[in-house]
Amino acid sequence: MDQDLDIIIVGAGLGGLAAAIGISKAGHRVTILEQAEQLGEVGAGIQIPPSSSRVLDQWGLLEKVRTIATLPHDFHLRTSNGTIMSTQNIQPFIEKKYGYPYFQVHRAGYHRILLNEAIRIGVNIKLQSTVIRIDFHKPAVTVRGDPDYEITPDLIIGADGLRSSCREALLARPDPPRLTGDLAYRSLVKVSDMKSPLLQELIRKPCTNYWMGPNMHAMCYFIEKNQLCNIVLIIPDDLPEGVNVESASVEEMQRKFDSWDPQLTELLRQVGSTTKWRLQDSVKMEQWSHPANKFVLLGDACHATLPYLAQGAAQAIEDGAVLGALFSKVTPSTARLHLPDILKLYEQLRKDRTAQVVQKSADFRVIFHMEDGPLQKERDRILLYEKPAKGFPFLFADPSIQEFLFGYDFAREVDVAWEEYERSPVLSLL
Numbered sequence: 001m002d003q004d005l006d007i008i009i010v011g012a013g014l015g016g017l018a019a020a021i022g023i024s025k026a027g028h029r030v031t032i033l034e035q036a037e038q039l040g041e042v043g044a045g046i047q048i049p050p051s052s053s054r055v056l057d058q059w060g061l062l063e064k065v066r067t068i069a070t071l072p073h074d075f076h077l078r079t080s081n082g083t084i085m086s087t088q089n090i091q092p093f094i095e096k097k098y099g100y101p102y103f104q105v106h107r108a109g110y111h112r113i114l115l116n117e118a119i120r121i122g123v124n125i126k127l128q129s130t131v132i133r134i135d136f137h138k139p140a141v142t143v144r145g146d147p148d149y150e151i152t153p154d155l156i157i158g159a160d161g162l163r164s165s166c167r168e169a170l171l172a173r174p175d176p177p178r179l180t181g182d183l184a185y186r187s188l189v190k191v192s193d194m195k196s197p198l199l200q201e202l203i204r205k206p207c208t209n210y211w212m213g214p215n216m217h218a219m220c221y222f223i224e225k226n227q228l229c230n231i232v233l234i235i236p237d238d239l240p241e242g243v244n245v246e247s248a249s250v251e252e253m254q255r256k257f258d259s260w261d262p263q264l265t266e267l268l269r270q271v272g273s274t275t276k277w278r279l280q281d282s283v284k285m286e287q288w289s290h291p292a293n294k295f296v297l298l299g300d301a302c303h304a305t306l307p308y309l310a311q312g313a314a315q316a317i318e319d320g321a322v323l324g325a326l327f328s329k330v331t332p333s334t335a336r337l338h339l340p341d342i343l344k345l346y347e348q349l350r351k352d353r354t355a356q357v358v359q360k361s362a363d364f365r366v367i368f369h370m371e372d373g374p375l376q377k378e379r380d381r382i383l384l385y386e387k388p389a390k391g392f393p394f395l396f397a398d399p400s401i402q403e404f405l406f407g408y409d410f411a412r413e414v415d416v417a418w419e420e421y422e423r424s425p426v427l428s429l430l
């Protein structure tokens with residue numbers, strides 16, 4: 001009998017692909033079931049902090065991603081009129097400090113690189129395969145078809161994103177994502193169209209710019225080797241109930257920011273089309289795995305995050321890398337024996353960290369969106385006159401948050417946890 005494991009991953013997003021690469025490299029047979037007919041060009045900008053580029057480096061993909069990436073010089077935090085209140089150098093400071101670069105890319109290009117790698121190392125990817133039922137004990141997934149059919153692997157990983165049906169199956173109740181009260185306008189502008197003299201300062205030295213104002217904020221950064229400017233505008237959610245993504249009026253979007261920094265309003269004048277995305281996050285889950293030890297969740301399915309710290313994709317990649325590194329601690333022939341403990345260690349290593357990222361992302365919203373008044377004045381005083389230290393309002397400049405976000409070394413975390421486990425391997429009895 002084959003001893004290596006058959007693993008089904010539900011969802012070929014960034015998290016599902018990362019888990020597939022990590023686990024396949026550890027010697028197991030991985031199949032991804034993805035509901036989409038094709039995996040394509042959807043999405044816009046996404047950020048790859050050093051904790052993720054460390055993972056890419058370990059998998060030999062760092063230089064491939066570099067070919068599609070922009071490396072931002074600085075992150076600037078501005079008031080709505082454009083005054084810079086705080087700056088955090090990214091390139092070279094962050095790369096030197098944490099050993100790996102900070103990239104900004106188009107999600108489609110990043111996704112393609114992970115997809116190609118997964119296929120290259122033998123991951124089986126089945127499109128048009130919507131999982132409609134899970135039996136946690138067998139374990140088995142039922143895939144919609146004509147007729148529906150069942151697959152019985154050794155382990156199921158639910159990586160099916162924000163509106164995860166795997167999460168709802170585990171909880172045995174409906175569990176829609178939490179409304180946050182915000183939506184994002186997402187738009188892309190070609191840098192070749194940014195001809196106005198007002199915009200030349202933005203183009204000359206590619207940076208991430210944040211503008212903050214009461215109940216709203218704006219940000220932009222460059223992707224595709226500085227050829228595209230990715231713009232995200234956050235405003236109070238006014239999407240109709242049940243609608244999560246909708247193409248939207250450019251004029252209405254421009255009007256909402258027409259009294260802001262002239263650089264921003266000029267940039268928004270170049271936008272040809274835009275989309276509104278409802279922003280949702282998750283409540284911390286008690287458990288990511290099923291007690292039968294043959295099912296676990298990963299990525300947005302268990303810790304959807306507001307985008308304000310640009311950590312949603314990064315946390316999904318870290319999840320996949322940690323799972324892969326745990327599987328690589330055992331030989332394929334002993335993995336079955338260790339499976340319950342691998343799942344427990346994965347949860348132990350990832351649940352608190354991702355819950356903290358969800359919370360800190362929500363905290364950043366409060367800082368961005370302060371109404372004018374005493375709190376906003378104090379925020380601005382600290383930003384302008386105090387040296388960044390723990391509790392600094394520009395979270396990217398707070399040294400403790402920086403270390404927490406960027407200094408995470410998935411392999412070291414797994415090594416430490418595994419050494420401890422080997423000293424007293426009783427997790428599965430707990």
Ligand SMILES: Cc1cc2nc3c(=O)[nH]c(=O)nc-3n(C[C@H](O)[C@H](O)[C@H](O)COP(=O)(O)OP(=O)(O)OC[C@H]3O[C@@H](n4cnc5c(N)ncnc54)[C@H](O)[C@@H]3O)c2cc1C
Pocket residue numbers: 010011012013014015016033034035036042043044045046107129130131132159160161162164165298299300301307312313314316
């Ligand atoms: C098409 C798309 C475009 C996006 N664009 C951006 C962007 O531009 N910027 C940004 O910051 N974030 C974007 N995101 C979100 C971001 O990629 C995720 O928040 C983050 O990467 C976490 O990824 P994930 O793998 O956990 O979930 P996701 O990336 O959401 O992937 C989940 C996958 O599971 C599949 N799936 C869902 N249900 C089932 C089912 N029952 N059976 C089989 N498959 C299923 C989905 O089709 C999807 O491919 C996008 C997500 C998607 C799916």
